[in-house]
Amino acid sequence: MKNPLPFLPTNDLSAAEVMSSITIDCCVFSFEKGYLEVLLVQHGEGISKGKWGLPGGWIKKEEDIDVAADRLLSELTGVKDIYLEQVKTFGKPDRFPLGRVITVGYYALINREDFKVKAGFTASEAKWYRIKDIPDLIYDHNEILQSSLNRLRGKVKRAPIGFNLLPEKFTLLQLMQLYTEILDVEMDKSNFRRKFLKMKLLQEAGGKQTGVSHRAAKLYRFDEEIYQNLTRKGFNFEF
Amino acid sequence: MKNPLPFLPTNDLSAAEVMSSITIDCCVFSFEKGYLEVLLVQHGEGISKGKWGLPGGWIKKEEDIDVAADRLLSELTGVKDIYLEQVKTFGKPDRFPLGRVITVGYYALINREDFKVKAGFTASEAKWYRIKDIPDLIYDHNEILQSSLNRLRGKVKRAPIGFNLLPEKFTLLQLMQLYTEILDVEMDKSNFRRKFLKMKLLQEAGGKQTGVSHRAAKLYRFDEEIYQNLTRKGFNFEF
DNA sequence: TGTCTTATGGTTTATTTGACTACAAGTATA
DNA sequence: TATACTTGTAGTCAAATAAACCATAAGACA
Numbered sequence: 001m002k003n004p005l006p007f008l009p010t011n012d013l014s015a016a017e018v019m020s021s022i023t024i025d026c027c028v029f030s031f032e033k034g035y036l037e038v039l040l041v042q043h044g045e046g047i048s049k050g051k052w053g054l055p056g057g058w059i060k061k062e063e064d065i066d067v068a069a070d071r072l073l074s075e076l077t078g079v080k081d082i083y084l085e086q087v088k089t090f091g092k093p094d095r096f097p098l099g100r101v102i103t104v105g106y107y108a109l110i111n112r113e114d115f116k117v118k119a120g121f122t123a124s125e126a127k128w129y130r131i132k133d134i135p136d137l138i139y140d141h142n143e144i145l146q147s148s149l150n151r152l153r154g155k156v157k158r159a160p161i162g163f164n165l166l167p168e169k170f171t172l173l174q175l176m177q178l179y180t181e182i183l184d185v186e187m188d189k190s191n192f193r194r195k196f197l198k199m200k201l202l203q204e205a206g207g208k209q210t211g212v213s214h215r216a217a218k219l220y221r222f223d224e225e226i227y228q229n230l231t232r233k234g235f236n237f238e239f
Numbered sequence: 240m241k242n243p244l245p246f247l248p249t250n251d252l253s254a255a256e257v258m259s260s261i262t263i264d265c266c267v268f269s270f271e272k273g274y275l276e277v278l279l280v281q282h283g284e285g286i287s288k289g290k291w292g293l294p295g296g297w298i299k300k301e302e303d304i305d306v307a308a309d310r311l312l313s314e315l316t317g318v319k320d321i322y323l324e325q326v327k328t329f330g331k332p333d334r335f336p337l338g339r340v341i342t343v344g345y346y347a348l349i350n351r352e353d354f355k356v357k358a359g360f361t362a363s364e365a366k367w368y369r370i371k372d373i374p375d376l377i378y379d380h381n382e383i384l385q386s387s388l389n390r391l392r393g394k395v396k397r398a399p400i401g402f403n404l405l406p407e408k409f410t411l412l413q414l415m416q417l418y419t420e421i422l423d424v425e426m427d428k429s430n431f432r433r434k435f436l437k438m439k440l441l442q443e444a445g446g447k448q449t450g451v452s453h454r455a456a457k458l459y460r461f462d463e464e465i466y467q468n469l470t471r472k473g474f475n476f477e478f
Numbered sequence: 479t480g481t482c483t484t485a486t487g488g489t490t491t492a493t494t495t496g497a498c499t500a501c502a503a504g505t506a507t508a
Numbered sequence: 509t510a511t512a513c514t515t516g517t518a519g520t521c522a523a524a525t526a527a528a529c530c531a532t533a534a535g536a537c538a
Contacts, residue, residue: 020259020298020300021259022259022330059330061259061339064331064332065328065330065341066330086328089304089325091303091304093303100301102304104328104330158393172486188528189484190485190486190528190529191526191527191528193485193487194487194488195525195526212484213483213536214482214483214484214534214535214536215485215486216484216536412515427496428517429499429517430495430497432516451514451515452514453503453504453505453515454502454504454514454517455504456516456517457516457517
């Protein structure tokens with residue numbers, strides 16, 4: 001392997017001292033039956049065999065980090081155009097037991113209806129876990145998950161990203177339950193409805209809920225374009 | 240150089256494909272004469288000679304990223320215990336012209352009174368620039384700065400970090416001007432005072448402003464411990 | 479028909495915000 | 509010494525928001 005950094009070493013550091021390998025680890029969140037869940041995979045080989053961890057992978061040499069994260073997710077879930085956000089980079093020297101590996105943490109939000117675990121995965125290899133039930137994970141993955149969750153909690157209040165966890169058409173109650181679950185606070189149905197509708201961010205999707213044994217709720221849809229228009233006019237999403 | 244990753248290559252990627260070098264770049268902010276400023280350094284050698292950029296450096300092989308950032312800053316400013324926050328990692332494959340280098344962006348807040356540029360720096364090598372006057376910087380440093388600024392703007396509203404930019408004792412007007420400058424919004428003196436004092440986050444420092452040609456304002460001090468206590472009781476800083 | 483459940487629309491009250499007024503406490507200067 | 513000038517500090521008032529709560533509507537179901 002030839003020296004991959006011809007512009008190095010500098011005066012006081014040799015190339016060997018500054019090279020590392022970089023991975024991506026991703027928290028894939030979904031919302032199912034009122035619970036926020038995260039997708040974990042079981043490591044099949046090596047030192048951490050059998051333990052659960054976040055899905056992740058290497059960044060290729062000529063690949064942008066965001067692109068790598070996106071590739072990884074498509075490979076894993078079979079879904080394209082997933083909402084993805086970089087959270088933080090983790091680099092404790094001993095975080096990975098076999099060598100120095102720095103990892104960039106991401107989180108993704110996916111609509112469970114679109115999702116099917118990639119062909120080839122069995123339940124023993126990949127599994128959804130409720131947030132309140134996360135086991136001990138490999139390496140520093142619990143820490144990465146915690147940071148991602150914190151980031152999600154902050155972001156969901158300041159940007160209309162929660163919709164990425166819902167089907168295209170949803171009811172206001174579903175939306176409220178999503179917020180209730182993510183933020184872990186109780187809310188008043190009526191106040192929630194008023195507050196959200198006042199933003200004029202939602203479109204009536206035209207239909208109603210079906211298959212429920214009570215009055216069916218109207219279905220709404222979030223329209224990114226409406227949001228962009230409002231934003232241009234100075235609107236600031238805040239929940 | 241022997242293969243630094245004995246646990247690699249995996250099935251489809253060779254070690255050479257996943258190795259990179261990692262740097263840190265840091266936006267050091269300060270608040271001077273009512274202006275938010277950032278410390279830039281002039282690159283002395285190599286392809287970018289003469290252009291300004293963010294101070295930065297390599298992460299050593301056995302060093303935590305946060306520790307590296309901290310070391311870098313102490314070396315640069317001569318100040319210890321600087322407020323430091325990781326912003327984002329930048330990894331476009333071509334962001335650095337001579338090879339693949341991924342950089343972790345940080346921002347720091349320092350109190351200008353504590354600061355003196357490290358012995359050895361001359362004005363032509365390091366200089367404070369007002370935020371509104373930033374020149375074209377090397378590589379993707381303008382982008383890093385912009386992200387850092389956005390992060391700072393968000394954070395300053397949700398956590399009491401602005402104090403890191405002020406001397407230990409400050410007046411309410413100074414504090415307001417800090418917010419005005421960072422957030423770029425006008426505020427009402429009286430309302431600001433009421434809002435801030437109501438949080439009971441500030442201690443009267445006992446003295447008064449000196450050297451001003453008008454009524455001297457009381458000096459206040461921010462006490463981290465008071466903040467922690469309030470936080471434990473459920474208080475949530477929000478400006 | 480009555481009961482049960484959630485949807486949806488209002489009301490009421492307390493709290494917060496924003497705009498504004500007034501006076502206090504100093505310095506500068508005529 | 510009086511007056512103007514500047515910023516500090518306190519308070520008022522109306523508007524906007526948020527929180528708690530109530531009432532009726534629409535269905536499903538027995």
